[in-house]
Amino acid sequence: MTDATIESAKRAAAKQAVADYFDPTASNVGIGSGTTIVYVVDAIKETSTNPAIRFVPTGYQSRQVIIKAGLTPIAFDSLPEDVLLDVAFDGADEVDLELNCIKGGGACLFQEKLVAERARKFVCVADYRKKQDRLLTNWPTIPIEVAPISVPTVLRSLRTLGSTKPELRTTLLEKSGPLKTDQDFFIIDAPFDKLLIAEDVEAGKGKGDGSDGTWEVNKLSAAIKGLTGVLEVGIFSGLNGPDAEALRSTDGVKTVTSGQKPVAVYFGMADGSVEVRTATK
Numbered sequence: 001m002t003d004a005t006i007e008s009a010k011r012a013a014a015k016q017a018v019a020d021y022f023d024p025t026a027s028n029v030g031i032g033s034g035t036t037i038v039y040v041v042d043a044i045k046e047t048s049t050n051p052a053i054r055f056v057p058t059g060y061q062s063r064q065v066i067i068k069a070g071l072t073p074i075a076f077d078s079l080p081e082d083v084l085l086d087v088a089f090d091g092a093d094e095v096d097l098e099l100n101c102i103k104g105g106g107a108c109l110f111q112e113k114l115v116a117e118r119a120r121k122f123v124c125v126a127d128y129r130k131k132q133d134r135l136l137t138n139w140p141t142i143p144i145e146v147a148p149i150s151v152p153t154v155l156r157s158l159r160t161l162g163s164t165k166p167e168l169r170t171t172l173l174e175k176s177g178p179l180k181t182d183q184d185f186f187i188i189d190a191p192f193d194k195l196l197i198a199e200d201v202e203a204g205k206g207k208g209d210g211s212d213g214t215w216e217v218n219k220l221s222a223a224i225k226g227l228t229g230v231l232e233v234g235i236f237s238g239l240n241g242p243d244a245e246a247l248r249s250t251d252g253v254k255t256v257t258s259g260q261k262p263v264a265v266y267f268g269m270a271d272g273s274v275e276v277r278t279a280t281k
């Protein structure tokens with residue numbers, strides 16, 4: 001497929017996601033990172049009717065996208081504690097049937113997770129290459145943000161968890177050394193075998209806890225997050241949107257949930273159509 005096909009797939013998915021999930025009167029909107037989010041911002045700009053709308057970026061690149069579109073960014077930590085984002089949009093590197101996502105291909109996973117968890121509705125937009133049944137099908141690794149001093153021990157622990165060849169991500173110009181995140185941390189990319197979802201474990205396809213070499217998405221995420229030195233894992237799983245929203249609207253934002261799964265993922269397909277996966281539980 002050509003680059004033009006991929007770009008128009010992203011644009012079509014973004015347009016439909018914004019038409020379905022962006023309320024033109026919204027006040028606070030989360031904007032993720034990457035190349036697809038640019039089309040989301042374009043579509044929002046055409047639709048918004050609230051001149052006071054503010055956009056919460058998920059890092060430097062995302063903030064630049066907001067500013068270049070002539071929109072107003074607001075820092076995540078400037079949001080009053082009791083304010084939720086009306087909606088947050090983001091890209092994804094791979095999405096499975098349960099709507100678990102791999103993110104962090106552009107090294108922005110930590111702030112993306114903060115923003116996703118703060119949104120009433122979290123919506124992902126991607127092209128057809130990202131639509132898979134299980135994570136680690138086409139996308140090869142889990143991005144993990146780590147404190148620089150912890151790199152050797154985290155690499156070792158990841159090998160113990162079953163990752164064959166975890167590697168520190170370097171800049172494109174390799175001689176410049178490791179790539180630094182917006183937090184001045186490093187990224188480790190860890191390959192694992194294709195991840196199981198809950199129904200695979202129920203069907204006896206593996207224990208999913210690492211003991212037999214298989215990992216279920218949530219279990220692997222928790223195991224990696226538990227390693228000292230890990231700031232965040234590029235697996236967005238846990239509660240999905242509707243569950244998280246219900247918890248938040250009854251208990252308020254101070255009840256922190258682990259909900260990071262989107263309520264919907266919009267995939268732009270190669271034939272110009274858009275396919276939508278929505279959360280069922």
Ligand SMILES: O=C[C@H](O)[C@H](O)[C@H](O)COP(=O)(O)O
Nearest residue numbers: 034035036091104106107108
């Ligand atoms: O760190 C980067 C983010 O998680 C991106 O949202 C993700 O890599 C998808 O990016 P793109 O829209 O460029 O495929």
